Amino acid sequence: xxxxxxxxxxxxxxxxxxxxxxxxxxxxxxxxxxxxxxxxxxxxxxxxxxxxxxxxxxxxxxxxxxxxxxxxxxxxxxxxxxxxxxxxxxxxxxxxxxxxxxxxxxxxxxxxxxxxxxxxxxxxxxxxxxxxxxxxxxxxxxxxxxxxxxxxxxxxxxxxxxxxxxxxxxxxxxxxxxxxxxxxxxxxxxxxxxxxxxxxxxxxxxxxxxxxxxxxxxxxxxxxxxxxxxxxxxxxxxxxxxxxxxxxxxxxxxxxxxxxx
Numbered sequence: 343x344x345x346x347x348x349x350x351x352x353x354x355x356x357x358x359x360x361x362x363x364x365x366x367x368x369x370x371x372x373x374x375x376x377x378x379x380x381x382x383x384x385x386x387x388x389x390x391x392x393x394x395x396x397x398x399x400x401x402x403x404x405x406x407x408x409x410x411x412x413x414x415x416x417x418x419x420x421x422x423x424x425x426x427x428x429x430x431x432x433x434x435x436x437x438x439x440x441x442x443x444x445x446x447x448x449x450x451x452x453x454x455x456x457x458x459x460x461x462x463x464x465x466x467x468x469x470x471x472x473x474x475x476x477x478x479x480x481x482x483x484x485x486x487x488x489x490x491x492x493x494x495x496x497x498x499x500x501x502x503x504x505x506x507x508x509x510x511x512x513x514x515x516x517x518x519x520x521x522x523x524x525x526x527x528x529x530x531x532x533x534x535x536x537x538x539x540x541x542x543x544x545x546x547x548x549x550x551x552x553x554x555x556x557x558x559x560x561x562x563x564x565x566x567x568x569x570x571x572x573x574x575x576x577x578x579x580x581x582x583x584x585x586x587x588x589x590x591x592x593x594x595x596x597x598x599x600x601x602x603x
Contacts, residue, residue: 349399351425352575353377353418353465355408356435358386360539361491361564363393365434368568369575370394370401377421377428378403379435400425408435408461409453418468427476430487430575431469433462433513440601441505450505458509462490463516470524477527485527487575490517491567492534492584495599497592502599514584521582529581531574536561536588543601552600556589 352369356362358380366376367390376394380387380403387403394401402424406413421428437457441450466488476484493510495503514532521530536556540549553561570587574580586592596603 351375352430354432355379358383362434364564370397408457454505454509459512494588494592532584536591558589561589
């Protein structure tokens with residue numbers, strides 16, 4: 343008699359709303375138990391958990407401020423304590439505040455590096471240790487995966503959002519180093535969307551115009567990105583590379599960030 347495979351558990355950071363929520367829902371629909379991380383949007387996180395729980399066996403929400411190293415280090419153990427184990431981390435939470443070469447300073451860079459680079463690295467480190475602990479306890483085939491959300495901007499640079507871009511460039515480099523350091527137990531994959539969801543910086547009509555600026559005539563949708571994250575988590579042969587999901591926007595040259603166009 344065959345036994346059902348144990349439920350897989352994924353921590354999705356920044357999953358209370360926007361792209362993180364779409365990723366959480368897609369993974370829940372695919373049978374993953376989802377740990378929904380949020381910083382301050384508690385009600386949105388509760389709503390995401392409820393939506394995930396309708397699609398899969400379990401979901402729960404966990405708060406953590408990614409500028410606080412102790413809070414970041416405590417996050418994965420809290421998820422493990424709740425679910426009994428974690429198989430993957432999706433680093434979707436992202437700080438995105440404007441600066442440029444003229445306004446750049448240490449404080450802005452440090453804030454972005456903590457949230458967008460250091461926190462994902464610590465969570466990858468924690469997942470690797472957790473998988474090693476499972477192996478030591480006799481789970482010989484334990485494996486883990488990390489997906490880092492990047493940005494097509496890294497392949498198509500402009501002078502806007504300097505600290506944000508530097509933090510994502512550092513995370514892309516970290517992905518290569520971590521893929522080497524954490525192998526063979528943990529894979530690390532980057533997913534780089536193009537313009538995906540509108541924001542307060544863009545009116546809907548302007549967003550639609552910019553979304554169409556790509557060789558394919560459309561950039562990424564939240565569903566495109568979520569499907570790619572799921573693929574990266576579940577394909578056991580991919581590590582140390584980035585999947586660009588942007589309709590080809592990285593092949594074009596934009597003089598400014600989309601929000602400034």
